[in-house]
Amino acid sequence: MSTQPKTFSELISGDQPVLVDFFATWCGPCQMMQPILEDTSRQLGEKIKIVKVDVDKNPLAASKFQVRGVPTLILFHKGQAVWRQSGVVPAHQLVNIVEGHLTEKV
Numbered sequence: 167m168s169t170q171p172k173t174f175s176e177l178i179s180g181d182q183p184v185l186v187d188f189f190a191t192w193c194g195p196c197q198m199m200q201p202i203l204e205d206t207s208r209q210l211g212e213k214i215k216i217v218k219v220d221v222d223k224n225p226l227a228a229s230k231f232q233v234r235g236v237p238t239l240i241l242f243h244k245g246q247a248v249w250r251q252s253g254v255v256p257a258h259q260l261v262n263i264v265e266g267h268l269t270e271k272v
């Protein structure tokens with residue numbers, strides 16, 4: 167039985183924090199984020215869900231969250247944006263940021 171969220175809003179509103187990577191396929195720094203996100207996912211495991219949103223295919227989502235440049239990372243917890251940053255973020259820094267927000271919310 168699948169209980170996959172049907173909408174982006176449902177996805178970011180859950181108890182599990184969601185890190186959203188707003189990216190574009192033509193963006194060099196966005197391509198640099200891919201292995202960083204994979205490393206972050208390996209380190210954090212089930213503590214977080216990582217979602218990639220292509221701004222060219224999803225302009226409404228990019229507009230809604232005022233994404234002006236790519237890559238832009240936004241960490242959501244229970245529907246609220248608790249952190250955001252544009253540009254490449256090293257994996258160790260990303261892990262520290264996420265873990266910091268996890269401990270704040272407990």
